[in-house]
Amino acid sequence: MTDAQRAAQKAGSEPGPEAAGPPGTADTAAQGMTIVARSQGQLVRRRFFRHKGAMVGLVLFILVVGLAVTSIGAGPIPGWWDKTPTATATAVDGGRPTLSVVPEFLGGGGVHLGEHPFGQDNIGRDYFALTMRGAQVSLVIALLVGLIATFVGTVIGAAAGYFRGWTESTLMRSSDVLIAVPTLLIAGLIGTMIAGRGIVLFGIFLGLVTWMQTARLVRGEVLSLREKEFVEAARSVGTSSRRIIFKHILPNTIGIIIVSVTLAIASAVLLETGLSFVGLGVQPPDTSLGRLISDYQTALGTRPWLFYWPGVFIILIALSVNFIGDGLRDAFDPRQNRVRD
Amino acid sequence: MLVFIVRRLFVSIWVFFTATIVIFFLATKVKDPLADARQLPDNTRESAMAVIIERMHLDEPFIVRYFLWLGDAIQGDLGVNRQGLSVNSMLDAAVSATLQLVIGATVISIVIGITIGVISALRQYSALDQTVTFVAFVCFSLPSFWIATLLKEFMAIDFNDWLADPVISVPFIAGISLVTALTAGGLVVGDRRSRLTVFGTTLAGMVVLLAALSATGWFNDPGLGPIVVALTALGGAIGFTVLVSGLEWAPPLKAALISAGLGIVAYFALGPVLKDPNLLTLLLLALVTAGVGYGVGWYVGGDLYRRNAIPAAIFTGLFTGAVIFLDRMLQSFASYSDSVGGRPISTIGASTPNYDGTFWQSGLDSFGHLALPSLALVLISLATYSRYTRASMLEVMNQDYVRTARAKGLSERAVVTRHVLRNGMIPITTLVSYDIGTVLGGAVITEKVFGWRAMGTMLLEGIEQGDPMPIMAFFLVSGGAIIVFNMIADIAYAVLDPRIRLS
Numbered sequence: 136m137t138d139a140q141r142a143a144q145k146a147g148s149e150p151g152p153e154a155a156g157p158p159g160t161a162d163t164a165a166q167g168m169t170i171v172a173r174s175q176g177q178l179v180r181r182r183f184f185r186h187k188g189a190m191v192g193l194v195l196f197i198l199v200v201g202l203a204v205t206s207i208g209a210g211p212i213p214g215w216w217d218k219t220p221t222a223t224a225t226a227v228d229g230g231r232p233t234l235s236v237v238p239e240f241l242g243g244g245g246v247h248l249g250e251h252p253f254g255q256d257n258i259g260r261d262y263f264a265l266t267m268r269g270a271q272v273s274l275v276i277a278l279l280v281g282l283i284a285t286f287v288g289t290v291i292g293a294a295a296g297y298f299r300g301w302t303e304s305t306l307m308r309s310s311d312v313l314i315a316v317p318t319l320l321i322a323g324l325i326g327t328m329i330a331g332r333g334i335v336l337f338g339i340f341l342g343l344v345t346w347m348q349t350a351r352l353v354r355g356e357v358l359s360l361r362e363k364e365f366v367e368a369a370r371s372v373g374t375s376s377r378r379i380i381f382k383h384i385l386p387n388t389i390g391i392i393i394v395s396v397t398l399a400i401a402s403a404v405l406l407e408t409g410l411s412f413v414g415l416g417v418q419p420p421d422t423s424l425g426r427l428i429s430d431y432q433t434a435l436g437t438r439p440w441l442f443y444w445p446g447v448f449i450i451l452i453a454l455s456v457n458f459i460g461d462g463l464r465d466a467f468d469p470r471q472n473r474v475r476d
Numbered sequence: 477m478l479v480f481i482v483r484r485l486f487v488s489i490w491v492f493f494t495a496t497i498v499i500f501f502l503a504t505k506v507k508d509p510l511a512d513a514r515q516l517p518d519n520t521r522e523s524a525m526a527v528i529i530e531r532m533h534l535d536e537p538f539i540v541r542y543f544l545w546l547g548d549a550i551q552g553d554l555g556v557n558r559q560g561l562s563v564n565s566m567l568d569a570a571v572s573a574t575l576q577l578v579i580g581a582t583v584i585s586i587v588i589g590i591t592i593g594v595i596s597a598l599r600q601y602s603a604l605d606q607t608v609t610f611v612a613f614v615c616f617s618l619p620s621f622w623i624a625t626l627l628k629e630f631m632a633i634d635f636n637d638w639l640a641d642p643v644i645s646v647p648f649i650a651g652i653s654l655v656t657a658l659t660a661g662g663l664v665v666g667d668r669r670s671r672l673t674v675f676g677t678t679l680a681g682m683v684v685l686l687a688a689l690s691a692t693g694w695f696n697d698p699g700l701g702p703i704v705v706a707l708t709a710l711g712g713a714i715g716f717t718v719l720v721s722g723l724e725w726a727p728p729l730k731a732a733l734i735s736a737g738l739g740i741v742a743y744f745a746l747g748p749v750l751k752d753p754n755l756l757t758l759l760l761l762a763l764v765t766a767g768v769g770y771g772v773g774w775y776v777g778g779d780l781y782r783r784n785a786i787p788a789a790i791f792t793g794l795f796t797g798a799v800i801f802l803d804r805m806l807q808s809f810a811s812y813s814d815s816v817g818g819r820p821i822s823t824i825g826a827s828t829p830n831y832d833g834t835f836w837q838s839g840l841d842s843f844g845h846l847a848l849p850s851l852a853l854v855l856i857s858l859a860t861y862s863r864y865t866r867a868s869m870l871e872v873m874n875q876d877y878v879r880t881a882r883a884k885g886l887s888e889r890a891v892v893t894r895h896v897l898r899n900g901m902i903p904i905t906t907l908v909s910y911d912i913g914t915v916l917g918g919a920v921i922t923e924k925v926f927g928w929r930a931m932g933t934m935l936l937e938g939i940e941q942g943d944p945m946p947i948m949a950f951f952l953v954s955g956g957a958i959i960v961f962n963m964i965a966d967i968a969y970a971v972l973d974p975r976i977r978l979s
Binding site: 325408 | 487490491492494495498499502503505506507613614616617618619620621622625629910913914916917918920921924925932935936939940947950951954955958959962
């Protein structure tokens with residue numbers, strides 16, 4: 136058999152996500168066990184909540200978001216932490232962190248937060264409050280970018296895949312144009328242009344230049360779905376294109392859409408922090424995790440905690456979102472989970 | 477096929493052209509280039525502003541400025557920046573350093589990433605696979621600038637300090653040996669006993685090796701020597717034969733061994749040539765090696781085994797060449813290290829200014845400067861490649877034709893290399909073209925951390941001053957690279973997967 140035949144066969148035998156049933160259903164029936172009928176949604180939820188990595192990621196993500204939001208509060212609502220990111224004070228003990236996690240009977244300083252758990256910077260600002268502010272900003276931007284990029288990408292990908300013809304070529308060529316530009320370049324240009332107009336605008340514009348991957352994925356999926364019998368059936372009874380797209384096609388692509396939201400959020404965290412690090416992203420007086428690292432990178436030798444904490448939070452956010460995304464992918468598309476023997 | 481390539485080429489040029497308009501538009505709007513001239517005292521302000529306006533054609537509308545730039549750029553003239561310096565000469569100085577970094581990091585991450593991905597797919601759900609998966613997740617959650625700063629601060633400085641007195645401490649020996657032995661044990665197929673045997677032997681071997689290297693001061697003046705080179709070449713011959721055809725048949729093994737033998741002879745025979753060669757000589761030698769390997773494989777393989785013997789001989793020959801290359805590099809290490817004051821891993825710049833040495837010494841010089849920035853980029857791309865390879869391999873391994881291949885009695889090696897690997901690698905070609913854009917962006921950040929004056933600096937200064945010319949020069953190179961890689965990936969995809977051409 137030639138490679139070509141093999142590849143063609145591969146295309147023919149690929150089961151769509153909806154065709155994948157729960158593993159081992161036939162075996163349980165043969166053993167006389169009862170079979171519980173489960174809907175597609177229930178199956179996905181079950182697989183997701185059984186995914187250890189995803190659960191760890193979810194808990195971690197909720198913890199980080201909860202900590203960032205409740206500690207210093209948001210807007211006019213105060214948080215439980217008594218210091219603010221802007222108030223300066225005298226640096227106590229060179230600004231060393233007072234956080235201690237080693238209990239006394241192990242020879243440590245006991246478990247306590249202390250006055251400044253993450254230390255203080257050179258003008259005495261509480262670094263825990265600063266890091267939390269940075270985390271809030273980075274999270275807001277990342278969520279905005281993830282949602283907007285996915286929304287735009289889905290609409291463009293679905294329109295291109297469904298209508299074909301000149302709609303498809305226009306949309307896909309414009310996506311090709313954006314792909315040809317390194318993300319850092321276009322995001323940096325836009326970031327500098329709207330510098331100082333607030334993080335929400337920054338997040339929205341960043342989302343508007345990072346939708347291409349999602350558009351390509353969705354288009355590929357729509358291209359195969361539009362040839363399916365149920366779409367033909369809908370068309371034959373006179374359903375409008377809009378209704379076919381939103382009611383019949385998009386719900387079937389929900390898996391890849393949800394997965395690409397998480398992946399877009401994770402890469403947006405890294406993109407925003409990277410941009411802010413080179414000075415093209417969040418501008419003072421706002422701060423973000425990347426901005427903090429950039430501000431204090433020279434402190435690594437003398438006050439390393441100013442460098443470590445924001446980095447740890449970037450990794451925690453990106454890692455937990457990536458794990459959630461991996462769990463979702465496994466839940467929606469269990470094709471590569473187990474090798475049949 | 478030709479029609480497909482021509483059409484693809486036409487589309488690429490058109491896309492690139494459109495992208496230059498978009499970027500030029502944004503670059504002219506990004507910041508006010510006259511901002512600092514406006515701050516000057518009254519008597520000089522007017523003239524300073526007039527000079528900049530004249531130089532950057534600020535009095536012309538956007539569309540005129542764009543066509544002025546385009547007209548010059550097509551003739552290879554990239555204009556002058558805001559200070560009046562030629563952008564061409566800025567680019568000449570910047571481009572080679574950045575491309576070295578980007579290409580080096582990409583190639584390394586592709587090779588290692590795909591290898592790791594294939595192994596972890598073949599050992600799905602083993603401890604090794606779980607560890608690799610976890611590490612990969614951590615790696616692509618790492619901010620590149622953070623890890624680059626840490627590498628610079630600790631790897632470079634500590635490694636250089638350690639080289640002053642290269643004794644490996646006992647816990648370090650234990651740690652490295654344990655990790656290597658665990659990996660080796662994880663790779664073995666079989667029962668618990670054979671795993672433990674491999675684990676034990678590797679552990680003992682590594683401990684003895686590291687202790688001996690440390691005690692004899694090998695790191696002060698490293699090198700492999702003829703015996704190690706010969707043994708590695710023979711090991712490579714056996715390894716490549718196993719991969720290509722298995723050891724059941726004699727001709728491929730014989731071809732590989734002859735190829736390794738010729739390599740060892742060349743090690744001694746080429747001594748004077750390899751003293752201070754240039755890049756061209758080495759490339760020629762590599763070509764000759766491949767040619768000789770082909771001949772050996774063709775002749776020894778005979779009609780029946782030619783298909784296996786030729787690749788086995790070529791790969792072995794090239795591998796032996798690489799080992800000899802490594803040996804030469806290591807031998808020059810002591811003299812290079814002395815010439816830069818005993819601190820070979822650099823943290824600033826892309827090369828030692830005005831460095832003059834043999835081919836091997838300047839090679840080490842670039843290596844010392846590239847090592848850490850590349851490592852920072854590789855760590856992140858590596859994770860992507862290994863994850864995608866693993867996913868793609870697993871998907872192919874679930875296909876019916878793989879079961880058929882097993883059912884008709886093919887060996888596991890043949891199933892994996894011929895049926896799974898070939899088809900599993902097809903989606904990876906697209907990933908390479910996507911990744912190149914990310915790596916270029918990462919390079920800008922990494923260059924900033926390591927203080928390189930290269931493409932990244934050009935871009936950042938251009939944006940800082942609202943100066944379109946350097947920004948466009950950056951885009952011509954980076955966007956051009958992305959377009960070219962995308963095109964190659966598309967064509968490769970069409971060659972590998974004929975279904976694509978139909979649409």
